[in-house]
Amino acid sequence: MSSAPLAAAHARVLDLARRVLSIEAEAVQALAGQLDETFTRAVDLILASPGRVIVSGIGKTGHIGRKFAATLASTGTPAYFVHAAEAAHGDLGMITADDVLVAISYSGSSEELLKIVPLVKRQGAHLIALTGNPDSPLAREADVHLNGAVREEACPLNLAPTASTTAALALSDALAVALLDARGFGPDDFARSHPGGALGRRLLTHVSDVMRSGGDVPRVAEEALLADALMEMTRAGLGMTAIVDAHEHIVGIYTDGDLRRSLASGCNFSTARIADVMSRKPKTIHAGALAVEAAEMMERLRISELLVAGPDGKLVGALNHHDLMRAKVI
Structure with missing residues (x-):
């Protein structure tokens, strides 16, 4: 390929990359304007729970859910991830009436999640739904619904979860940090949950x-x-x-x-x-x-x-x- 077409191809790559970053940045920024009292209700619900936070999702949102559960667990809120498909095949036994289930699905219509929601609520556990559709079945079933809607995906086809998963990640991080602050979780607490890393050495060595x-x-x-x-x-x-x-x-x-x-x-x-x-x-x-x-x-x-x-x-x-x-x- 000659230098001119190569330069044009590189320019297109950079333009597309900048467009993706711009769309995802705008999606995260828009979340700040969408936050309302439902967010504080979600925080209060988790703080009042004597049990743990169980995070569930499937596909791309499942990966976001795993990260969310890991962040919660390392910042003072006991949590773990349950795959939505596995939950219907025995893993529901890990959820008790004292727990809070956080279900993540952008459409709010995930069949795997909707199948387990009635069983979870029958046990007495509370449900927080994080979706991009406030009128979805999952949102309607939830005790608290967090709106993670985005204007468009960063994918040129507007199909692959990109901006929506970034928004879900940012919103779950905001929830984790709010809980961290509410619990008075400090550097020493953080170091105790990260004793093997460089941060643990810095915070635990006297x-x-x-x-x-x-x-x-x-x-x-x-x-x-x-x-x-x-x-x-x-x-x-x-x-x-x-x-x-x-x-x-x-x-x-x-x-x-x-x-x-x-x-x-x-x-x-x-x-x-x-x-x-x-x-x-x-x-x-x-x-x-x-x-x-x-x-x-x-x-x-x-x-x-x-x-x-x-x-x-x-x-x-x-x-x-x-x-x-x-x-x-x-």
């Missing part, structure tokens, strides 16, 4: 888990010579040393940066006292703080080391960027 302690923490008395401090820095290999008083209270810090400044000033390393060249009142962090807080403090202050102080101001530990990197916090 300074006490990564800091150096005991004899691994370099320290010298404030009466020490600068030469003694350099020897201590070399021994510990931490790039700094703490300076403490007779009761182990932190009075200063001497870092590699301070060493460069001492060299530049022509300091006599044999006779200088550490108290004359140290940085006083250094920034500290407490052992119970999150390690990610230590990383944020280092970045904000443009420092590479932190001393860890107890509530009485005594030295209890130290850490640097390398410690945080080894713990995969940064």
Whole structure:
């Protein structure tokens, strides 16, 4: 293919892709205008339920339902997905009167869902329907109907579920986030449900888990010579040393940066006292703080080391960027 036809083909591809993104963005934006008190009723219904949320759908909406159930479960609302076709063949036994069924079908006429709805309601479970047709059979049977209608699909044939599934995904995310907020679900809760990932490490790792302690923490008395401090820095290999008083209270810090400044000033390393060249009142962090807080403090202050102080101001530990990197916090 010559360059001109190829360029034209590429232009068509980009135009089509932009059209799809535009249609789907408009569909999601339109949902904000369609939200009303039915959305808050759905939130209240789930919050009042002593059971779980069971999400069901089939085809493309089934995939959206699986993601919705997973999002709910990871953000404080116990939930699982039941395939609509499987529900009629035994899986209905997982649904109890205490549960809320969220049925997703854009047409609202899915035969598989309509077949199980009467059985679910007979058990006493509540039904939330997410459809694109408020007059559909599923919408009429629901305790709460959420309207996910879109003006058009992004598919050029206006057939393949595209904008409609994006709208359903966005609306279900909005419901999950509203429930998260209503339950007061916080970062620590999120980390406990994601302990194996990077986010879990960031939110569950504390300074006490990564800091150096005991004899691994370099320290010298404030009466020490600068030469003694350099020897201590070399021994510990931490790039700094703490300076403490007779009761182990932190009075200063001497870092590699301070060493460069001492060299530049022509300091006599044999006779200088550490108290004359140290940085006083250094920034500290407490052992119970999150390690990610230590990383944020280092970045904000443009420092590479932190001393860890107890509530009485005594030295209890130290850490640097390398410690945080080894713990995969940064």
